[in-house]
Amino acid sequence: MDIKELQNIIQENGVVGAGGAGFPTYMKLTDKANTILMNCAECEPLLKLHRQLLEKHAYEIMKTFHMVQETVGAAEAIIGIKKSYVQTVNALKQHIEEFPGMRIHLLDEVYPMGDEVVLIYEATGRVVRPGGLPIEQGVAVFNVETLYNIYQAVEKKEPVTSKYVSVVAEVNHPVTVRVPLGCTMDDVVAQAGGTTLKDPVYFVGGPMMGRIGKGSDPVTKTTNAILVLPKDHLIVQKKMRTSSIDLKRAASICCQCNTCTDLCPRNNLGHPIDPARFMRAASNHDFRDMNPYINASFCSSCGVCEMYACPQSLAPRTLLADMKGGLRQAGIRPPQGVQPVPVKESREYRKVPEERLMARLGLTKYDKDAPMDETLVEIPKVKILLSQHIGAPAKAIVKVGDQVTRGQMIAEPAQGLSVGIHATISGKVTEVTDRWIVVAKN
Structure with missing residues (x-):
């Protein structure tokens, strides 16, 4: 497979960085990359989904990583992972010899190891210039879930329609779940058995770089975690100043x-x-x-x-x-x-x-297991945003009243930097705006 072909598959299937700002992944594929780097550093405290996903699907993700390496012609593929993720490291070691040019780089348990500029220096010794891009140093960085989404797009012809989200802190059963894009934060928190507080605050993302969200906010391709916290928690108070x-x-x-x-x-x-x-x-x-x-x-x-x-x-x-x-x-x-x-x-x-x-930060008591459940949660209604990535929003190609099936493209990539958006459940289109599409089950 050549670079252009892989770029088209990734763009059409809506693959973007599954965390951070959601940079469209197809734009990272270039023959200027002599090193590619897999980010399994779980930059933020309490987040667990990347190590969990990599442990469960080590071979598939490593195979995809190797495919990307061969496609762009990179001399080296490095898996950056914290040494404390022992079970995931052991899963990687079972297959590493099958992929020439790939190595594991063990990282210390420090913050912010998942910052790609920090990670690149730790794994390669190269310093990305201020305001520069990793590719200027010959490096392209992909996180674990992004690579898994590429695997799904290439091997199974499946676009990005769901997201893994960790739900932790003040919930009855901390868990990492797989939910349709466009479901609400309340829908996700319900999968953790509800909250242990009367008036909880949803902190979306990690405790260091996240934001306060509402229960009605839709899950997007970059939603990694929901921390359920009391209103008087230090992190919440700092964010509200x-x-x-x-x-x-x-x-x-x-x-x-x-x-x-x-x-x-x-x-x-x-x-x-x-x-x-x-x-x-x-x-x-x-x-x-x-x-x-x-x-x-x-x-x-x-x-x-x-x-x-x-x-x-x-x-x-x-x-x-x-x-x-x-x-x-x-x-x-x-x-x-x-x-x-x-x-x-x-x-x-x-x-x-x-x-x-x-x-x-007062988070130690929340550092508990949040086991991964890969069963796709059934949701009756979703609000799918047309801009879940850096660049131009996708352009709707459906209208109110249309019947759509899960995985069907409902918004095509716009001109410039953009990716496709797909139906995340099967049902009827009930609303179309220049910002979102609502789909409800019949």
């Missing part, structure tokens, strides 16, 4: 300790992001040097500064994110051609142990 108050707090109590910068993963890799300088400048309305503001573009929003490093519980990540958004709205692009300075020798001593991170 306002930026205007955060800025005033920074002006009044920032002690200039520099810990946010000292522990910043991207800064330690030589990137010019400097949370301490930014906080100092922003809180004092100091605009003599614009670099601290412009360099906000290079923040990965991992949250180490805000959720772990700051002894005053300030919000560098949130304020940096506001600055990044303001720069985009003003049409100011990140500086081009910025090269990293050498990786800091102290980096090895400034990694954030995940166990300590969970303890500091």
